[in-house]
Each structure stands twice: as C-alpha cells, then as structure tokens.
Amino acid sequence: MAKEIKYKGRFIEVIDDDTWEYVSRVNGQYAVSICALTNNNEIILVEQFRVPIQSNVIENPAGLVGDVDENESALESAKRELLEETGYESDNWKELYITCPSAGITNEKSVKYLATNCRKVGKGGGVEGENITMHLVPLKSLQSWVERKKKIGVMVDAGIFSALYFYEKQRGLEVN
Amino acid sequence: MAKEIKYKGRFIEVIDDDTWEYVSRVNGQYAVSICALTNNNEIILVEQFRVPIQSNVIENPAGLVGDVDENESALESAKRELLEETGYESDNWKELYITCPSAGITNEKSVKYLATNCRKVGKGGGVEGENITMHLVPLKSLQSWVERKKKIGVMVDAGIFSALYFYEKQRGLEVN
Numbered sequence: 001m002a003k004e005i006k007y008k009g010r011f012i013e014v015i016d017d018d019t020w021e022y023v024s025r026v027n028g029q030y031a032v033s034i035c036a037l038t039n040n041n042e043i044i045l046v047e048q049f050r051v052p053i054q055s056n057v058i059e060n061p062a063g064l065v066g067d068v069d070e071n072e073s074a075l076e077s078a079k080r081e082l083l084e085e086t087g088y089e090s091d092n093w094k095e096l097y098i099t100c101p102s103a104g105i106t107n108e109k110s111v112k113y114l115a116t117n118c119r120k121v122g123k124g125g126g127v128e129g130e131n132i133t134m135h136l137v138p139l140k141s142l143q144s145w146v147e148r149k150k151k152i153g154v155m156v157d158a159g160i161f162s163a164l165y166f167y168e169k170q171r172g173l174e175v176n
Numbered sequence: 177m178a179k180e181i182k183y184k185g186r187f188i189e190v191i192d193d194d195t196w197e198y199v200s201r202v203n204g205q206y207a208v209s210i211c212a213l214t215n216n217n218e219i220i221l222v223e224q225f226r227v228p229i230q231s232n233v234i235e236n237p238a239g240l241v242g243d244v245d246e247n248e249s250a251l252e253s254a255k256r257e258l259l260e261e262t263g264y265e266s267d268n269w270k271e272l273y274i275t276c277p278s279a280g281i282t283n284e285k286s287v288k289y290l291a292t293n294c295r296k297v298g299k300g301g302g303v304e305g306e307n308i309t310m311h312l313v314p315l316k317s318l319q320s321w322v323e324r325k326k327k328i329g330v331m332v333d334a335g336i337f338s339a340l341y342f343y344e345k346q347r348g349l350e351v352n
Contacts, residue, residue: 007183007190011197012281014183014190020227021187023199023281031280051196052283053276062280099334100229101277102284104207104238105188105199107228112334143345158275158288162337165344169319 015107023106025064031110032078033062035096035163036088036118043142044086044118045160047133047149048126058135058149059157061085062110078113086134087124090115096166101159112163139164191283199282201240207286208254209238211272211339212264212294219318220262220294221336223309223325224302234311234325235333237261238286254289262310263300266291272342277335288339315340 007014012023036044050057063081065074072080075093083089096112126132137145142164146156183190188199212220226233239257241250248256251269259265272288302308313321318340322332 009197022228050279052198057279103226103233158338161341162334165337165341
C-alpha cells in the first residue's frame with residue numbers, strides 16, 4: 001500500500017504508510033529548541049499552558065522554523081524565538097543535535113541549539129496569543145526546582161535535560 | 177468551541193480543542209522507556225526502522241503500557257519491553273520522570289525508568305513484526321558512537337541523554 005493522507009487539518013495531517021499511522025505538520029515545518037544559559041550558570045526555561053497536555057509545561061524556549069518568514073533559517077528562527085519568548089539574546093550559538101522526539105507517532109524533527117552567555121535585552125512573554133512565563137533557574141538547583149514544579153502539577157519536557165548532558169560533557173572536555 | 181474528534185484511525189486520532197489540533201493514541205495508552213545500564217558502565221540501546229522518520233532511529237528500549245495485557249502496570253510493561261527488545265533484565269528499577277516529548281503536537285506522555293545492573297538472559301530483537309538491533313555502548317564513548325551513527329544517516333532520539341543527565345547527577349550525589 002502506498003503512502004496515503006487520511007486526514008488533513010489546518011495544522012496537522014495523518015499519514016497512513018503501509019501499516020503505520022502517524023501525524024505530520026501540514027507544511028512540513030520542523031522545530032527548533034534552545035538550551036539557553038547565562039554567565040551565572042542559570043538556564044532560561046519557559047512555562048506555558050499546553051492544550052494537548054491540559055496543564056502548564058516547562059520546556060526549553062522553542063518554535064517552528066519559518067513560522068513568521070518562510071525564508072528564515074533554523075538558526076535565525078532559534079534566535080527570534082529565544083528573544084520573543086524570554087527577552088534574552090546571545091552571540092554564542094552552537095547546534096547540538098537533531099532529534100526525533102516521538103518517532104512512533106510523528107515525523108517531527110527538532111534541532112537543538114546551545115546558546116551561552118545569554119543577556120537580557122527585552123521583555124519576553126511571547127508574541128500575540130502566547131502567554132509565556134520565563135524562568136531563570138540556577139543549574140545547580142535545577143532538579144529540586146523541577147521537583148517542586150511537578151508537585152504543583154506542572155509537567156516537564158525532559159528535553160531540557162538532554163541538552164544539558166551535552167553541555168556538561170563539553171565543559172568537562174574543555175576542563176580536562 | 178468544545179473538544180472534537182476530527183479523525184479517528186486504527187491507532188491514532190486527531191483532536192481539535194478550541195484553536196489547537198493535536199494527535200492522541202486511540203486507546204489513551206502512554207509510553208514507557210528505559211535507560212538500561214550494565215555493571216560495566218554500558219548503556220543498552222535499540223535501533224529500528226521508524227516509518228514516520230523513514231530511517232533507522234537509535235532509542236532507549238521502549239513500548240506502550242498495556243500493549244499486551246491491559247492490566248499490566250507501567251513498571252511491568254517496562255520490564256517486558258526491555259526483555260523483548262534487548263534480552264536483558266534487571267532487579268534494580270527506579271522511575272526517573274514522566275515527560276511529554278512533544279507537547280505542541282501530541283498529548284503523549286512517557287514514563288522514563290532507570291534500570292541498573294542489567295544482565296543478559298535472552299536473545300532480544302523484539303516480538304513478531306519488530307526488527308530491533310540491540311547495541312551495548314560504553315558510556316564514556318557514547319557521544320563519539322552517536323556521531324558515527326549520524327554520519328551513516330541514522331537518527332538519534334535525544335531522550336537517551338536526558339535520562340543519563342539524571343543518572344550522572346544521582347551518581348555524583350552518591351559519591352559526594
């Protein structure tokens with residue numbers, strides 16, 4: 001059986017490929033996500049209500065490439081999203097990896113960037129229709145902070161930890 | 177506008193909730209995923225062709241709770257999946273966290289377990305219809321191993337790193 005679009009909505013479509021059903025973004029967009037750190041060893045996280053999860057979720061700042069301007073590169077999107085959502089910017093960007101966060105149910109791919117030496121230059125909070133709270137969390141107390149958030153019913157996207165694993169390995173390599 | 181099911185397939189359905197479209201598993205199943213380690217500081221990973229990604233993907237061993245027996249607990253599912261996919265078992269299990277891997281497009285939730293002291297007791301490779309290759313990778317060379325896999329076109333689910341961040345923090349705490 002060939003690949004068939006079983007449903008096409010405004011934002012997502014369902015594809016049936018032989019025996020497998022999965023979801024795709026209608027316009028084929030991929031995501032960018034930023035592990036953003038300050039010079040004070042703090043990580044910049046965002047919290048927002050996520051309709052699919054029906055609760056607030058803590059995540060890295062993130063967005064879709066080409067959401068505003070279709071000619072925008074992945075890195076340009078990442079810089080724009082970081083500024084819009086958190087009010088921070090950085091001159092130190094590095095692509096860490098491309099991941100497929102849920103390969104069984106969606107073809108979504110996401111590029112993870114590391115932005116260091118981030119500095120506050122704006123208000124953040126997201127664009128129109130977004131309601132985003134920014135958190136500045138010292139890395140050394142991240143796990144206890146996450147535990148406190150969980151206790152009040154906030155979900156955490158563990159993707160925030162995968163980038164930190166890379167960051168700490170890299171820092172370890174620089175030191176050794 | 178109320179929540180509305182816009183499409184219902186064999187395995188997944190599309191929900192429109194006010195202004196947001198997202199995908200859900202038809203039977204509301206959630207996932208389990210295992211960061212499985214041996215006494216020799218090796219991580220047990222699986223590689224399989226993922227239809228949505230259209231390439232091989234490296235992941236933690238994983239599966240759906242209640243896929244075989246609807247009364248199965250999350251921990252029982254995790255133990256079964258580890259054994260089926262890799263041939264390993266463990267007596268040391270710990271729940272690390274519940275995550276929402278892609279909160280913008282799916283309501284999927286996944287429980288991540290840490291299984292230490294894993295020992296080989298079976299063949300692995302998955303059940304009928306699955307074609308899973310098991311990899312035993314020393315933690316100290318994980319990043320270079322991943323880079324080599326990427327160079328030959330294999331995708332990596334960065335979820336394998338988030339659990340390791342927890343594991344290494346925990347080990348650090350035990351040592352200090």
